[in-house]
Each structure stands twice: as C-alpha cells, then as structure tokens.
Amino acid sequence: MQIAIRSEALEKLRGDLAVYGLAQAVNGDFRCDNKAIAEFLRDCGVLSEFSGKKGESLLLYPPLKKKGSSGSSGFLSQRLLLVGLGKMNDLANSDELRELCRQTGGIVAQQATRVKAGRVVIGLPTAPGLSAPEVIESVTEGALLGDYRFAKYKKNDPENEAYQGMAELIFSVPELRADLEKGMRAGQVAAFAARSARDMVNEPGNGWTPSHFAEHGRMLAEKYGFAYTALNKADMQRLGMGGILAVNQGSVEPPQMVILEYRPAHPVATLLLVGKGLTFDSGGISLKPAAGMEEMKYDMAGGAAVMGLMEAVGEERPDLRIIAMVPATDNMSGGAAVKPGDIITHYNGLSSEIVNTDAEGRLILADALAYGIEQFTPDFVVDLATLTGAVIVGLGHHRTGLLATDDDLANRLLAAGERSGEPLWRLPLGPEYSKQIESTVADMKNTGGKSAGTITAAAYLQKFVGDTPWAHLDIAGTAWEFTEKSYIPKGPSGIGVRTLLELVRGWNKEGKKGRKRQDNQEKRKK
Ligand code: BES
Ligand code: MN
Ligand code: ZN
Numbered sequence: 001m002q003i004a005i006r007s008e009a010l011e012k013l014r015g016d017l018a019v020y021g022l023a024q025a026v027n028g029d030f031r032c033d034n035k036a037i038a039e040f041l042r043d044c045g046v047l048s049e050f051s052g053k054k055g056e057s058l059l060l061y062p063p064l065k066k067k068g069s070s071g072s073s074g075f076l077s078q079r080l081l082l083v084g085l086g087k088m089n090d091l092a093n094s095d096e097l098r099e100l101c102r103q104t105g106g107i108v109a110q111q112a113t114r115v116k117a118g119r120v121v122i123g124l125p126t127a128p129g130l131s132a133p134e135v136i137e138s139v140t141e142g143a144l145l146g147d148y149r150f151a152k153y154k155k156n157d158p159e160n161e162a163y164q165g166m167a168e169l170i171f172s173v174p175e176l177r178a179d180l181e182k183g184m185r186a187g188q189v190a191a192f193a194a195r196s197a198r199d200m201v202n203e204p205g206n207g208w209t210p211s212h213f214a215e216h217g218r219m220l221a222e223k224y225g226f227a228y229t230a231l232n233k234a235d236m237q238r239l240g241m242g243g244i245l246a247v248n249q250g251s252v253e254p255p256q257m258v259i260l261e262y263r264p265a266h267p268v269a270t271l272l273l274v275g276k277g278l279t280f281d282s283g284g285i286s287l288k289p290a291a292g293m294e295e296m297k298y299d300m301a302g303g304a305a306v307m308g309l310m311e312a313v314g315e316e317r318p319d320l321r322i323i324a325m326v327p328a329t330d331n332m333s334g335g336a337a338v339k340p341g342d343i344i345t346h347y348n349g350l351s352s353e354i355v356n357t358d359a360e361g362r363l364i365l366a367d368a369l370a371y372g373i374e375q376f377t378p379d380f381v382v383d384l385a386t387l388t389g390a391v392i393v394g395l396g397h398h399r400t401g402l403l404a405t406d407d408d409l410a411n412r413l414l415a416a417g418e419r420s421g422e423p424l425w426r427l428p429l430g431p432e433y434s435k436q437i438e439s440t441v442a443d444m445k446n447t448g449g450k451s452a453g454t455i456t457a458a459a460y461l462q463k464f465v466g467d468t469p470w471a472h473l474d475i476a477g478t479a480w481e482f483t484e485k486s487y488i489p490k491g492p493s494g495i496g497v498r499t500l501l502e503l504v505r506g507w508n509k510e511g512k513k514g515r516k517r518q519d520n521q522e523k524r525k526k
Helices: 035-044 094-115 132-146 158-162 178-202 210-224 233-239 242-248 293-316 361-376 390-395 407-420 431-435 453-462 497-525
Strands: 002-006 017-022 057-060 080-084 119-123 168-172 227-231 256-262 270-275 277-281 321-331 343-345 351-353 380-385 400-404 424-426 470-474
Touching (some): 002 178, 080 094, 094 132, 132 168, 178 293, 210 293, 227 233, 242 321, 242 361, 256 361, 270 293, 270 361, 293 321, 293 497, 321 361, 361 453, 380 407, 390 453, 400 407, 407 470, 407 497, 431 453, 453 470
Parallel strands (some): 270 321, 270 380, 277 321, 380 470, 400 424
Antiparallel strands (some): 256 321, 343 351, 400 470
16 A cells, blocks of 8 residues: 655545544534535534544545636545544543544545545544644554455455555645654554564464464565574474473474564664464364364464564664564374373473463473573563463453563553553562462473463463563453454454554664763763
C-alpha cells in the first residue's frame, strides 16, 4: 500500500472514498474545520443516525464537482465517510488518543473493504493533546493493521481476487512538513512489522516449521546486516541443550535455535529478546484434547513477535544492541518422544523432571535464556511466549501477563504496552511459587500443580536468568482472539511487536538525550 501526505483540501483529492474524522457534536453542532464538509452537513440537516460518537461511522454521497466546470464547489471523491471520534476532550492522556486514532484507522480499513475502495483520502481534525505527527502515525498504524488479510491458501476465491485491500492512503493536511512524514513512516514501520508476525502465526504447522524460522532469520540478516546464527540439532547436542532436545524427541522435524544480532556503533545498552517458537503443540505424550487443537499452530507467536520486531529494528536502526533468539521445534508424540517421569538436563546443568510433556514451552525457553545470557551478557532480557492456558483464565484475552525480576524493566514494558494499545498486567514471582516446582528426584519439575499456573511457569524460567534483569510476557491470551478492535481482524493479533518497538524507541530516545547531556557536560569541562 502506498501512503502519502498532500496539502490539498480533502474535497480536492480524488479517491474511491474520502474519510473525515469528526468529534462528537455539541448541541447538534459539529465543529468542522473543512468548509466543504461543513456546508454539506448543513445542507443535509439533522442526521439522527450520526452524532460523532466514538466508533460511529456514516457513509454519504456528497455533491460531485461537475466535469469540466471551473467552479470550486463539489467533491472529487464519490463517497464520503464520516467517522465519529467521540468527546476527544474527555480522553485523559495521549495513550488513549493514540488508541482512538489507531481505531479510527481500523474503521477506515473496514469501510474501505465494504465499498471496495482502492484509493482512500483522509482528513483529520487536530486532536487536543496529541501532535499532528502522532495523529498521522497512529492512524497509519491502525489503517495498515486493519487492512491486513491472509489469503495465501485461498486458491479459489473470486471475492478475494476482486478486492485486495487499499492500494493508496492519502492524508490531506493544511501544510506539508517533514515531521508529518516521519510520523507516517513510524506508523508504517510498526504496522508492517506486526503484519509480518501475523503472517507467520497464520501459517499452519506444516507451512511454518523451525526451518522456516531459520530461513526467515537469514533473509532478515541479509536485508538488514544482522549477524545470524542458527544452532541445529547437532549443535544443541554438543552444547547440552537438553530442554529443546527433549521436546523435539517425538518429532521428525529438526529443531532450530535462530539468533539474530543487531549491533549499532554506539549502543546505550544490550537487550536480549527470546520468543517461543513452538510451531505446533500437540501436547506430546500428554496429548491435548482434539477439540481446538488446530489452534496450537499459534504456539510460535512469541517467536514471530521477536522476528517482526527485528524488521522494525532493521528499518529504524536504534542505538541499542538487540539480540533476538527463537528456540523452534514442534511438540509431537512420535515413538522416541519424551515421557512423563523422564529427567532431562538443561544447558545450565540444572536437571528437570518432566511431569507433563505439554508443559514444553518452558523447556525450550530455559535453554535459550541460559545460553543467550551467557553468550551476550545482556543488560536486560525479555521473553515472549504463549506459555499457559492459565493466563487466559486470569486475564482473559484483554491483557498480556507480565512477570519480572526488575521493576524498572517491568514499568518500561507496562508503559510501552499502554502506548501501543497492547496492555499488560503484572503478576508476582516469589519463593512460595518456586516451591511448587520442587521435585523429589531432580532440581525441579516442569509443572507446579493446578494453582497459579502462569506464575509457576515463570518461576521455572526464573531459574535460568540469574541476576540479569528479566521480564516474561505470557501472550497465550492475546496472541489470538485479542480484544476485538477495528484494527485487529480475527486471527493472530501480532501482539508484542509494537510493545517491544515502543520499549526500544523509548530507550533509544532516552539514551540519545543522556548522551547529549554527557557531551554537553564534557564540553563545559573543556
Ligand atoms: N502452548 C500451551 C499454552 C496455551 C494454552 C497457549 C492455550 C494458548 C492457548 C502450553 O504449551 C501448554 O500446553 N501449557 C499447559 C501447561 C500445563 C501442562 C502445566 C497448559 O497451560 O495447560
Ligand atoms: Mn503445551
Ligand atoms: Zn505450548
């Protein structure tokens, strides 16, 4: 999709659909900056079906500019979509306003699909409390996220062939400015990164195997100049990665540990990201029930999120060293599969009693965390995983579970989640919970009983991160069927990509400021 910014008034831009955002009317009166639309609305009279409430939209057919006429009145677009923005003044903070803009972008994408509009032109009012570049950023992000479709496997779908989404999105602004372009670009980068994560998650278990993660990693490395490594089964055996090897035992599909490293010239810190890349989770010998098992193709959404993030990192090149790791395998029940009661040894030497082969995510993450921390000595570690059904019981599909050993990192992630419209909720860790995974025969066991399943899973991971500040995001509830929103179509949400991107952007900005301060201090000294 092409996105552009133009300085013509909305009615002077030709599109299949013109969109205009309106704040809620006060006493039946819309405060409308666009003269042509204000006039048209006045001519329409009172519209009982549209008052500009948040989420409302109304499709109108405005008077067209007459062909060949030199007069200035009339619209160049055939359709005019009004989108309600609600009482914008009520919104307390910029995070809420960003979300409103994102959702507006999502509505634009939905309505464009409805009328099969290829070229969409859009005008927006100024939002109190949000800068114009931020408005453009968030609307772009929402429109691109909302316009997502996955039709790769639909070989015979005439409707699909007829309309393949918006081809062009054009913003009408009062004047062209470089910062508006920058905002548009930021929204584009974030949305494309999340969309590529969605593409991976949409792929079935036979369409996205561990080798696909490796191939994709290599492609990103080539495109953006990252260092690339993929540990294969023999490497894992040599290194003693007993966790991922155990999970892979029942499968004919070889495992991979994909590692990408982005290293800028002057990094302010090193961040290690680990994403669970379980390409299909049957449960193994502790087999899952048949109903809904097909959904377990999304058990690699954490891996998809860190891969998606690296795409954005490659585009934006922040001053932060970032390592992305994806331990990838499926969890099958072949003849050689790991059995309940088996004892394995992880990369860091700790032994573990496998009580339930369906608690496999922690096993592959444990090796990745221990290895990654040893290899890269990061300042911070964040892992993302569709780790427990328990997080859905606790938080539903509306918030990602967050568990962390470091308050500063936890708070950064909470803030990044709010800013990106991917909210998190923190749960505790502690010795009481760690006690639940004590084993009588090994250093630990891989399940902690019925209660606090999300926390005991994190307690397992905690044994592999040492003193390095660490946060774990349990995205089992939000990676799929995330809160229904206009910019999140049914299916994979791409969760985590934009949270991580906001984390990185925030850090980068702060680092740059810190560095400037330092430079100035040094200058003064001289
Ligand atoms: N991948 C699942 C967790 C999951 C469940 C993700 C539902 C998405 C939706 C994970 O590997 C798993 O099976 N966890 C078990 C752990 C239990 C056996 C201790 C679970 O949550 O039931
Ligand atoms: Mn499982
Ligand atoms: Zn799993």
